[in-house]
Amino acid sequence: MQVTQSSVTKLTITDVPGLDTITAIFEDLMPKRGKVILECAGTAWSAMWSGMGEKTVAQFVGSMSEEYLANYLSNERKDIVDAESIKSGAQRHILRLRRGFVVPAVGGRERVLRIGRGELTAREAKALWDEVQLARFGDDGWAAYNLLERIFGAEWWFQLPTKPNPNYLYLFRVITAVQQALQQRQQLTALA
Incomplete structure (x- = not known):
C-alpha cells in the first residue's frame, strides 16, 4: 500500500x-501540480493543473x-443560441439577401463589397x-434546419443570434468571488 500526503486549503x-455560500478547495499535490474544486449552491466545478510553475494552486x-x-473548469459556452431571436434573425437575413448589404473596406482595400444584392x-x-x-x-434551430x-x-x-449563457456568467461570478477572497486572504497574511 502506498500513502501520499498533500496540502489542502x-x-x-x-x-x-447574489451568490450562496462558496466553498473553494485548493489541493497542492506536489510541486507544480494541483487541483481546485469550487462549489456554490449544489453545483461544483473542478480542474487539475500539472504545469503551474513555482506557484501553489491557490496562487495560480x-x-x-x-x-x-x-473555460478550464467547465464545458459551458460563453454564448448560447438566442431561441427567441432566431425568427427575427432569419427575417433580417432574408432582407439582406434581397436588398444586399455592404462590407466596408478593410486593410487598405479601396472599394467596398456589396454582397447579396x-x-x-x-x-x-x-x-x-x-x-x-x-x-x-425549437431551442437551437434544429427543428427547422432545412429552412435555416x-x-x-x-x-x-454559425449565423444564429446568440446571447450570454447564464450558467457561464454564474461560474464567472463565482470565480471572481474566489479570486477576491484569495486577494483578501493574501493581504491579511501580509499584514500579520
Missing part, C-alpha cells in the same frame, strides 16, 4: 451579493483570468418570409 466564502488560480478559468427575387423572399413566420425553430439552411447556407448554425 479550504475557503468558505459568504456574503457575496488567483493569477489567471476569469475567462481562462471558466438581388440573390432572392421578391417572390422568393416573400415565400421564405412566410415560411419563417410559420416555422417552429436555405436562408443562411450550409453552415447556418
